[in-house]
Amino acid sequence: MSKFGGKIGGKKKKMFLTKVKERSPGLFWFLIAFCFFQAVFTLIKLEVTPFFLFGMFSEKVNVPDTVTIYRQKLNGNLLNQKDINKWEWNILTTTIENYDAQLSNNKIDVVDKRIRNKYPGIYYSSIFSSVKKNITNDSSSVNKYPDWYKQKIRQYTSENITNIEVLKENYKVGFNNSSFQLLSSKKILSIE
């Protein structure tokens, strides 16, 4: 035990990577490769798990004068955030948002357009063309979504929900953010 402690320790102060290189060269080169790929993907702003980009709300945005939300009505009653678990709420709202985005894009996956605009080199490559069908959601995915959504609503509320309506509402923000005025309301999902 003492031998090991002496080896890993030592009085002389050394930098972490120097110590790793001396004691475990394989690990050292693994770390260098990891840092290299992390730097490359950061530079081209491409997230390839496990090389994450930790932006954390860093994009510079201007305060909008309108706000869009999705209101979910179950058997005619409004589903509120406090009615269900935080994660359940997140899953319902984010998947609804994705459903709406694809629905508004003629049921074509919005990611398709994003890849074409951001990485045309990848998009027009032969490899991408051959796998594109497998990595994008199609119209059948959009058609199947309401069933899955209904199943989640029943699971989260533990109630026999027969009627579901999801409305996309756009509000104008009033002075000092203290009031909101409804501008438009559109039914994007209706399940009987």
Place this chain on the structure above:
Amino acid sequence: MGLITAAFNYYLQKKYSPLNNYLTNTTFARPLLQRVFFSAVLLIFIYYYFSHLFISQVGLNPILFQEIDPAYWLLMILKIPQLIAGNTIIAIFFDLILVISAVISFIKPSQSVSVKIFFVFYFLYYMLFNLLSGHHYVNIGILVTAFPFMFSRNEKFAFLFACSRYYFLFIFTSAALWKLWRGSLFHNGQIVTLLQQKKLLATISGDTSLRFQIDLFLLIHKEFALVAWIIMGVLELSFIIGFFSYKYDKILVANYILFLTGSFLIVGIVNIENLLMLMTLFPIIKMINKVNRKLVLVKTT
């Protein structure tokens, strides 16, 4: 033998540099560290169960959220989501393996086979969950902290645990640098946009909680919102100091708790998985090692 180990451990702590101390403490505390880590994971799993977050509970969302991330594309090409989430029995087996491997890793901390199984399945779980839930959440605390436990050689484990610490520091430093680079640290656009949406939802649902009152105050007094935003950014940036010294880890623990409180009150985000990365900071390791030493002493006497 246990007494000698404990005495030697104490001697090393007094004699060597903070980095050496960190590595030594990590090495000696390993079995207890593994137990603490997996007990926390199991508690998180209980939370997952009641929040319906296991793959068998989420089910196969027909609209998979792959975004521009080739790793998710690969899963879709291999039809992994359909194979696991699309079949209830396979999904239940998948979740069971995840839980059982965590239980074994907790019960038997001297081996790493179950940890390897856990890591592979949790990595798959993480990606599948993001595909099915409609958003790429960066709840990577379990992955980052579990990685070193896959290695049975003590020396490699200690180095990798230090790497997990550096990665934890990188997450926050990187977030602050992105804000500085994009010029959003001194711009209230992000925070006001988030608060607007929260206020609208709260107004509709008749929410009068303390959190709502804080949001309301910040929305009306935008200068305070900006100050809160800058403080959060400064807290993120403070993690850079950890790259140069282990001496200030105590401050980083406090800063992380402050950041988490702010994140909960203002943005409404708390990633319980990411709390586990606190384990990689020196004061927590020292604390665990102290308990470990006491346990060794109790066993020998």
